[in-house]
Amino acid sequence: MPAKKKESADSVASATRVTAGGVATAPRLAVRKTYKLFIGGAFPRSESGRTYVVADSKGQFVANAAQASRKDARDAVLAARAAFGKWSGATAYNKGQVIYRIAEMLEGRRDEFTALEVPAAEVDEAIDRLVWYAGWTDKLAQVVGGANPVAGPYFNLSSPEPSGVVAVVAPSAPTLLGLVSVVAPAIATGNTVIVITDAPRVAITLAEVLATSDVPGGVVNILTGSAAEVAPWLASHSDVNGLDLTGLADAKLALELEQAAAETLKRVRRPAAAPDWSADPGLAPMTAYLETKTVWHPKGL
Amino acid sequence: MTATISPLSEVTRSDAALRTFLHGLPGVDRVGADARAAGLGTRSIKTTAKAWAIDLAIRMVDLTTLEGADTPGKVRALCAKARQPDPGDPTCPPVAAICVYPSMVPTAAAALRGSGIHLASVATAFPSGQAPLKVKLDDTRAAVAAGADEIDMVISRGAFLAGRYLEVFEEIVAIKEACGSAHLKVILETGELVTYDNVRRASWLAMLAGGDFIKTSTGKVAPAATLPVTLIMLEAVRDFLDTTGRKVGVKPAGGIRTTKDAIKYLVMVNEIAGDGWLDPDWFRFGASTLLNDLLMQRTKLATGHYSGPDYFTLD
Numbered sequence: 001m002p003a004k005k006k007e008s009a010d011s012v013a014s015a016t017r018v019t020a021g022g023v024a025t026a027p028r029l030a031v032r033k034t035y036k037l038f039i040g041g042a043f044p045r046s047e048s049g050r051t052y053v054v055a056d057s058k059g060q061f062v063a064n065a066a067q068a069s070r071k072d073a074r075d076a077v078l079a080a081r082a083a084f085g086k087w088s089g090a091t092a093y094n095k096g097q098v099i100y101r102i103a104e105m106l107e108g109r110r111d112e113f114t115a116l117e118v119p120a121a122e123v124d125e126a127i128d129r130l131v132w133y134a135g136w137t138d139k140l141a142q143v144v145g146g147a148n149p150v151a152g153p154y155f156n157l158s159s160p161e162p163s164g165v166v167a168v169v170a171p172s173a174p175t176l177l178g179l180v181s182v183v184a185p186a187i188a189t190g191n192t193v194i195v196i197t198d199a200p201r202v203a204i205t206l207a208e209v210l211a212t213s214d215v216p217g218g219v220v221n222i223l224t225g226s227a228a229e230v231a232p233w234l235a236s237h238s239d240v241n242g243l244d245l246t247g248l249a250d251a252k253l254a255l256e257l258e259q260a261a262a263e264t265l266k267r268v269r270r271p272a273a274a275p276d277w278s279a280d281p282g283l284a285p286m287t288a289y290l291e292t293k294t295v296w297h298p299k300g301l
Numbered sequence: 302m303t304a305t306i307s308p309l310s311e312v313t314r315s316d317a318a319l320r321t322f323l324h325g326l327p328g329v330d331r332v333g334a335d336a337r338a339a340g341l342g343t344r345s346i347k348t349t350a351k352a353w354a355i356d357l358a359i360r361m362v363d364l365t366t367l368e369g370a371d372t373p374g375k376v377r378a379l380c381a382k383a384r385q386p387d388p389g390d391p392t393c394p395p396v397a398a399i400c401v402y403p404s405m406v407p408t409a410a411a412a413l414r415g416s417g418i419h420l421a422s423v424a425t426a427f428p429s430g431q432a433p434l435k436v437k438l439d440d441t442r443a444a445v446a447a448g449a450d451e452i453d454m455v456i457s458r459g460a461f462l463a464g465r466y467l468e469v470f471e472e473i474v475a476i477k478e479a480c481g482s483a484h485l486k487v488i489l490e491t492g493e494l495v496t497y498d499n500v501r502r503a504s505w506l507a508m509l510a511g512g513d514f515i516k517t518s519t520g521k522v523a524p525a526a527t528l529p530v531t532l533i534m535l536e537a538v539r540d541f542l543d544t545t546g547r548k549v550g551v552k553p554a555g556g557i558r559t560t561k562d563a564i565k566y567l568v569m570v571n572e573i574a575g576d577g578w579l580d581p582d583w584f585r586f587g588a589s590t591l592l593n594d595l596l597m598q599r600t601k602l603a604t605g606h607y608s609g610p611d612y613f614t615l616d
Contacts, residue, residue: 074607
């Protein structure tokens with residue numbers, strides 16, 4: 001522990017304790033944060049016990065973060081699967097409320113993100129994106145589902161249903177907007193997600209927002225560390241139903257993951273070109289993890 | 302009657318003698334037993350040892366369905382699963398036995414014919430055991446007549462806790478006689494016995510009375526099987542073999558759901574009782590959901606990627 005390390009001037013100033021009588025005492029010890037994983041609504045360390053050093057944009061040490069292993073991925077799948085029944089069964093209106101609540105909480109904690117070098121404009125965009133997806137939860141069924149005309153005395157109705165557990169590789173940049181842009185569409189449609197990210201500070205701070213937003217534990221699970229190490233286990237996992245590679249820049253790894261996912265017939269999303277994260281995302285991120293259920297019902301005469 | 306083995310023949314002469322003997326057994330150090338069980342649970346079993354342990358655990362499963370809603374169709378489906386737990390992999394061994402209520406024994410017997418899988422039936426007013434002895438004996442005889450070759454009986458916990466040890470002893474002796482050639486497993490229902498000392502006493506009582514297996518629980522009472530309770534029972538069968546020369550099996554039942562748990566039990570069997578008990582004839586798991594987890598782990602080892610519950614039958 002760097003207990004004897006010389007503190008920077010501002011942290012000493014803010015940490016100097018002044019008693020009620022106005023007498024300055026010894027500077028208090030800085031409470032540093034170790035960024036952990038977010039699995040099933042809790043913040044566990046990696047099962048492997050590993051951590052890695054996170055540096056800021058100038059290359060300075062800022063924190064240690066948990067480095068997820070394949071067993072963390074397996075635990076995350078169990079948590080996501082356990083959460084799926086309740087979340088997919090929640091009403092569209094309720095899902096919209098919860099996602100709107102994420103936006104509210106993010107608004108209240110915007111300073112935490114700007115302190116992590118996220119531009120203020122990007123925080124705004126991330127909040128707006130959440131509100132946009134919150135609005136879609138109870139409208140998507142009318143757009144992609146519907147009543148089909150059939151040649152017989154039947155009502156024929158198609159309705160979109162969530163696929164299940166979706167594994168997502170979050171883009172390296174933009175950190176916050178990219179993360180929100182891949183998580184929100186999947187949960188808005190009733191899926192539960194496991195996100196792999198290499199931006200632990202922003203991702204785990206967002207997890208703290210999610211944990212206080214009425215998002216049920218396990219609906220969003222965040223693994224920090226190397227996509228190359230963890231993603232293949234999720235791509236080949238038989239209890240994962242979808243794989244979002246939109247944020248993965250490594251084309252060779254993406255191809256391998258696609259091939260592994262084909263073994264278990266996962267729905268894979270991998271646009272030809274990296275998207276412009278600020279642009280209107282359209283419906284594709286939401287429809288990627290929907291399955292259409294069609295019901296025939298006899299018509300009374 | 303096999304119970305009156307020479308060095309211990311005196312202790313079952315009277316209620317007072319039996320009480321003196323059972324209360325004379327060494328007390329169980331609760332903290333020590335818990336710590337020992339927890340310590341054994343931390344052993345790391347990997348790769349080929351894990352593969353061996355998983356196949357052994359599958360061969361030790363008493364695949365159980367004890368629900369009011371059991372139907373002949375469900376029992377037949379379970380029997381098919383017992384014969385071939387993983388239809389996608391012919392190298393997967395069958396389970397040890399099927400465990401059902403007496404009314405389902407004829408259905409299960411027909412479905413298991415020729416497979417070599419044992420057929421266990423609970424009897425004696427399972428799970429409470431609160432019925433007259435005559436009813437319990439008839440229950441047992443009916444199950445054996447219908448084709449069960451293993452009987453899982455419950456002891457009268459009421460009588461045991463009230464201190465009427467000889468009554469419990471004589472009841473087990475009578476049921477053993479009614480079993481004929483069928484194996485008798487004696488369920489202690491450790492969740493209702495309150496103390497570890499009582500678990501040790503009940504284990505000895507059941508073994509003295511001629512039980513072929515001692516079983517932790519019915520699965521209807523929480524807590525069901527736990528590692529420390531099974532540890533005490535394994536110590537009891539080990540000591541009983543040393544004292545009398547007769548070997549008794551152990552069956553933890555209820556609450557064992559994951560491969561990790563099952564392997565912890567196997568480690569404990571090896572360390573406490575010895576590898577002589579690492580055999581389906583001497584150690585069983587009473588379980589229903591455990592089997593699917595064992596199959597998923599088995600598939601993971603074979604294919605190299607994690608398996609999911611969608612690929613295995615519901616029970």
